[in-house]
Amino acid sequence: MPSGVHLHNVRGQLFAAAERVLLRDGPDALTSRAVTEEANCAKGVLHRHFTDFDAFLAELVLDRVRSIEDRTTTLRAAAGIGSVADNLADALQDLFGPVTVAIVALITFRDGLRTRLREAGLTGIPLAVQGAAIIAEYLTAEQESERLAGDADIDTLAPTLVGAGHLLFADRASAPPQTAAIRKMVTIVIAGALRSPQS
Template sequence: MPSGVHIHNVRGQLFEAAERVLLRDGPDALTSRAVTEEANCAKGVLHRHFADFDAFLAELVLDRVRGIEDRTASLCAAAGTGSVVDNLTDAVKDLFGPVTVATVALITFRDGLRARLREAGLTGIPLAAHGTAMIAAYLTAERESGRLAGDADIDTLAPTLVGAGHLLFADRTSAPPQTAAVRKMVAAVISGALRPQS
């Protein structure tokens, strides 16, 4: 692309290009050159907007984290409606879409990225941590609505759902698990906390 051509929403285009490379070729293929080639722009465009490639990747992860935070409100708004198991099944499937699973692998793969995320105040695997917070907020809302037992252990249930969900979705070489398999896992995890509905 000629250097004089203005690119609209550069960050968004670069993030989308990075996600396509990550999904298609895996974390080891994700380089600044691969991203800019995928975005059809000069390599200097990325470096004009980000200090270095790990800074770019940290912003990519933070963008995904903000998406999880945005979805928390809509999930909590569903409390008291539909089926708790179905609501959680949808939330787990949404949380562990292909891009999230690939991004978790990327965070594990790159020491520099983890260092940048720590600088931003995020530790561990931020997508899993924020996903756990989202599920915990929903479970808390359901406990307050009376559909979960008053003594339901949210601090155990939420990370158990996220951890088991990640294990179901973690194999990037196979098709994602069927909805029935995710629903079976969710039902098994929360069965002891659900109150019978009249």
């Protein structure tokens, strides 16, 4: 293995390498050696920046969580524009990209990683929890714009949309679901909450 390769933005390059391994080979193939080989660097590079492999994976998940949380403002700004169903379908497609789906599988695969994430203050299934929070913020904004009924149960709608969305995307061996299938699911879930028909 090369030992003299200099990496700029070491964390970012290691995270990108881990994501490539995860997407290509699945969670059981994700090891520190696989990551450093993919990043074309010495194995010691990873251990100089992280106490152990689960610490590295926890930081990878936290990095993805921050990326998801950064989308809150953009989605909330879509309230009142276009159709609620289309906005939610787009948000779910964005949320459940291949990397997110693979990382959710990784979290369920590794006990040590789940322990580290709990120690970092993350509850439930990270990424899905943050996705539900973003969806809830958007639904609240639609409620304020009066396109969603005032008595709509956002605390139930948001996790229902994320859970159903994850089920549509979860099969890594198949192609992602078609936009029409996602929109159909969203339309059914929110049908009783819309104040008026959405086009």
